Amino acid sequence: MCMSIEKIVSVDPTRFKLNPDNTNDFRLTGFHCCACDIFVFGAATNCQKCTDGNVIPVDFSGDGVLYSYTLIKVPPAGWTGTTPYVLAEGELLEGPHVLAELVDTNPEELFIGMPLKVSYAVDESGKQAVAVYKWKLSD
Numbered sequence: 001m002c003m004s005i006e007k008i009v010s011v012d013p014t015r016f017k018l019n020p021d022n023t024n025d026f027r028l029t030g031f032h033c034c035a036c037d038i039f040v041f042g043a044a045t046n047c048q049k050c051t052d053g054n055v056i057p058v059d060f061s062g063d064g065v066l067y068s069y070t071l072i073k074v075p076p077a078g079w080t081g082t083t084p085y086v087l088a089e090g091e092l093l094e095g096p097h098v099l100a101e102l103v104d105t106n107p108e109e110l111f112i113g114m115p116l117k118v119s120y121a122v123d124e125s126g127k128q129a130v131a132v133y134k135w136k137l138s139d
């Protein structure tokens with residue numbers, strides 16, 4: 001008899017780390033450019049601003065603010081969530097902007113600058129459980 005222990009995997013390990021043995025242990029990741037002192041979301045070998053190669057990987061705090069948002073009524077192909085949904089551009093405290101769904105919110109109550117926190121949801125519609133990073137309102 002075959003038995004498999006299903007682990008949750010990250011939707012994009014270069015941007016979102018999730019400890020499959022401790023699902024409370026997750027973070028967005030990126031890099032810091034030592035030459036021009038900026039932070040960028042996601043993986044890179046050279047700085048996107050100054051092109052210097054002296055970049056180091058970092059884990060972000062997960063705290064941010066609402067920079068911009070829109071209500072999506074027509075989702076992209078393959079979308080497995082509910083519609084309509086709020087697509088938010090959040091600004092991490094370290095500076096990078098992250099585009100993600102803003103969950104568990106009423107779009108009528110949103111305002112620019114409100115505090116956000118990185119969260120995630122597990123999509124189990126495929127063969128493997130996939131953790132997708134999301135924004136939620138900060139407590």
Ligand SMILES: [Zn+2]
Nearest residue numbers: 033036047050
């Ligand atoms: Zn740079």
